Amino acid sequence: MTRTPSFTFHEYPICDDGCGPYDIAMGADGALWLTLIHHGQIGRLTPTGHITRFSVEGAKGLSRIISGPDGALWFTEFKSHRVGRMTLDGRVSSFPIPGEGGPYGITGGPDGALWFTLLNNDRIGRLAPDGELREYPLPTQGGYPSAIVTGPDGALWFTLNQTNALGRMTLDGTVTLFPLPTPSAAPVGATAGPDAIWFVEIIAGQIGRMAMDGTVTEFPLPHRDAKPHAIVAGMDGTFWFTEWGGNRVGRITGTGAIQLYDLPTPASEPHGLTLGPDGAIWIALEKGRVARLEPLRQ
Structure with missing residues (x-):
């Protein structure tokens, strides 16, 4: 399974091979915003390829980034134990997280707050717009909560990498865990x-x-050693994902049909990806690049 003629790739160089674009999000200004995990910077990439980099003082392990409910960019700093906020003109505010929790995944909740996972201490954090911080413990030990999203039911859903489950948390902190059928799926x-x-x-x-009642359907990839890393919803009821181990990006339909696309640069280490307003898929490549998978005009 390889790239078909209905799509074309373009790559934008961002920085040297070691800077590490890790995650990517579409901003309220129509630009793409990136975490440069190894340089302690946030990057802003225009659709025409112009890059601006903003330093985040003291940042270590910049991880996930989203466009928040307030139109600013919100991001996690796994190693410096902070949640950060950057305005569209590059001004930064930092919110320290007590302890050694390691904030990683982040999402905007239906209550207007930022919700995030704490990899190292089995908790979900909530940061209110006024800066109030709360943490909710999970009924796990060493679960490694990773990604977090707001579900169609208005609850927070998150992956538990080492517990091999998905979790659901209501806005009052009530947690339900749903084990996965495949052992050690991670x-x-x-x-x-x-x-x-x-x-x-x-x-x-x-x-x-995973359906809202916890029913799980699993779709094996053609290459079981592909190491899929991130996934995002497309515009047409499909979903796009990166294969870190296979140097590919994939597309899956709601019924499980899979199509794979090889990335042009060898060993580019694809991680986060996002959907552009025109239907293009933008992919953060840790080897100093951003790729755009663009649908051809008919």
Whole structure:
């Protein structure tokens, strides 16, 4: 399974090979915003390829980034234990997280707050617009909560990489866990569909779909050693995912049909990806590039 003529690739150089674009999000200004995990910077990439980089003082392990409910960019700093906020003109505010929790996944909740996972201490954090911080413990030990998204039911859904489950948390902190059928599947990335949560199993080499009642359907990838990393909803009821181990990006339909696209640069280490307003898929490549998978005009 390889790239078909209906799509074309273009790559934008961002920085040297070691800077590490890790995650990518579409901003309220129509630009793409990136975490440069190894340089402690946030990058802004215009659709025409112009890059601006903003330093985040003291940042270590810049991880996930989203466009928040307030139009600013919100991001996690796994190693410096902070949640950060950047305005569209590059001004930064930092919110320290007590302890050694390691914030990683982040999403905007239906209550206007930012919700995030704490990899190292089995908790979900909530940061209110006024800066108030709360943490909710999970009924796990060493679960490694990773991605977090707001589901179509208004609850927070998150992957538990080492517990091999997905979790659901209501806004009052009530948690329900849903084990996965494949042992040691190691779920990581997740995204919300109109009626389900879609997620990737990095060790099992599968894409998963969890209905709101906890029913799981798993779709094996053609290459079980592909190490899928992140997943995002497309515009046409499909979902796109990165294969970190296979140097590919993939597309899966709601019924499980899979199409794979080889990335042009060898060993480019694809991680986060996002959907552009024109239907293009933008992919963060840790080897200093961003790729655009663009649908050809008919």
